[in-house]
Structure formats: structure tokens, C-alpha cells
Amino acid sequence: MKKIIAMVLTLVMMFAICVPSFAATLDKDNQTGTVEINTLTTDETGKDAEKYSITIPASNEIPWGKEANTITYSVDAHLLYNHKLNVEVTNDGTNTMKFKPVEGKEFTLAYSLADASAQFGPVTTAEANFTVNVAADAWNTAVVGQYADTLTFTTSLVTA
């Protein structure tokens, strides 16, 4: 008995899923009807379709003495039509890379960021660049060593 009930319920569920609902009946008095088809902004599981990702480099090494250093990251954005993706690259505000040869001793190397802010359209698959500029004077006056700083990538969605 349970098997029969289970089978019946299964069939009912299958029909509930498979059969389209009918809204209007056409006959001699009503020979034309229309149906609107529209897309949702969520997928079949109900998940929001809007998505983006950026892939940033783990680390970048700058050759000693090189003034303009391009760093590349990739963007994959699929947004609502009136949304844009902002990507901003920042440092701690000091605009210096640090070199600590020994505990308590620190040297700095000044640099600046160019093209550190970028905005991407709702459908973008691209590579983007920004530049770490180290002036010749900075290189020439610095103690040779391995200087480092941390750059932070921040993303945000804005309504255009």
C-alpha cells in the first residue's frame, strides 16, 4: 500500500513539475492569445545571477632600478545592466616599501601607484594593469636590499 501511495505521489510531483500551466483558452470567439516570456535574475537554484571575480598576483618582484613596473590582474564580471565593478589598489598610505636587514633597522624606498583605480562594465572578461613607479632618485639614494610593501585590492559594485 505504501509503495502504491509513494508511486502515486511521485507521479503527481512529476506532473506538477513537467506540465506547463495553461492560462488562456482560444476558441471561435477568441482566436488569438499572447504569452509573455521573461528571464529571471536568479538561476534555477534561486541563486543571484550577478557575479564577479578578480584574480590578483600572489607577489610581484621588481628588478632593482626599474622605474615603471606594470602589475596585471584579471577581471571577470557579469553584473546587472546598471552596475559597474570598481577595483581600487591601495597601500598603507606611506607610499614606501620597507627593508629591514636586522631587527630595529629599517630602510625605505618611495614609490607611487598609477592607474590604481579602475571601473569595469557589466560584462567584462579582461586583464587590467596598474603601475608601481619608483623614481630614479629613489633607487639611487636607497641602500640595496629587498624592499617590500603590501598592496590591497578592494572591490565594490556601484550603480551607474
Place this chain on the structure above:
Amino acid sequence: MKKIIATALALVMILAVSVPAFAVDINQGSVSKEANVDVKTSYDEQADTWYTVSIPADTSIPWNQAKAKDVSYQVACQLATGKKLQVTVTSQNGNSLNSTSGSNDKLSYAAAGFGAQTFEAKTGEKTILVAPSVPVTLTVSGWNSVPVGEYKDTLTYTVAVI
């Protein structure tokens, strides 16, 4: 005199309506003792034929759905001999879903079962409608090429007896 004529005409009319027409008399003097009578049905095409076509409700397609969306109709009809029922499905936007945001973005789709499909004079029953031999479906592609949003088309279902 007028009353007599009127009465006579009334009688003639009554007889014409109610009395079956006798074409052949068979009696003892008849050469042939048999005669044929044709029996046939009659119909009023306007009143006696019918058809019903159920069309789907407005429908939504989840974003990124790759499988075909069924927008089939169902049919039952009883028409005059030699007639067929034709159901035509057309797209307002030429088989594409247009952005409702005001942009020119479009999602095209592959249509199956659109255009005209015909059904025999006797198809289904009044309570048992049948689906067309080619299901009416649309399969949307190009989801990754357009901004996420609402895209829309209007399908028109038209019925004609041919």
C-alpha cells in the same frame, strides 16, 4: 375570399413543415415493389463545429537555463470534413528576448514548434486535449554575453480553420 385564401395558405405551410415528403408510392399496381430512401445527416458548420486551444500562462526563465523551456499549447477540435485546425506561434521580437532596461541588449533563442502546425478535423476530446507533434519550446543562449537583467518577448498564438 381573402380569409379562405389565407386559411388555405396556412394549411399548405403547416403541411410543408410537418408532413414528411413522400417521393415514391408503392402499391399493388406498382411495377417495382421496392424503393430506396436516402438518410443523411446535416450540420450547421458555424454551430456544430468547435475547437479549443489552451495556451500557456506567462512564464519566466531562470538565468543561465540551458535546457529548453516548454511553451506548448494543447488542442481539441471537431471540424467539418476536409477542414483542419491550424495553430500558429509567432515571436514579437524575432526569436529574441529584449532587455526591459531600455538598453539594446538581447538574448536570442532557438525556437522549436513555432510557425504553423495543423491538426486533423477530429482531434482529442472536449476534456482530453492533445499536444502538438512538435513541442513548442525555446532554448536561450548567450547568457554570458549580456548584462544580468530582465529580458522579455511576447509569443502570439493564433488559431484558424483551414
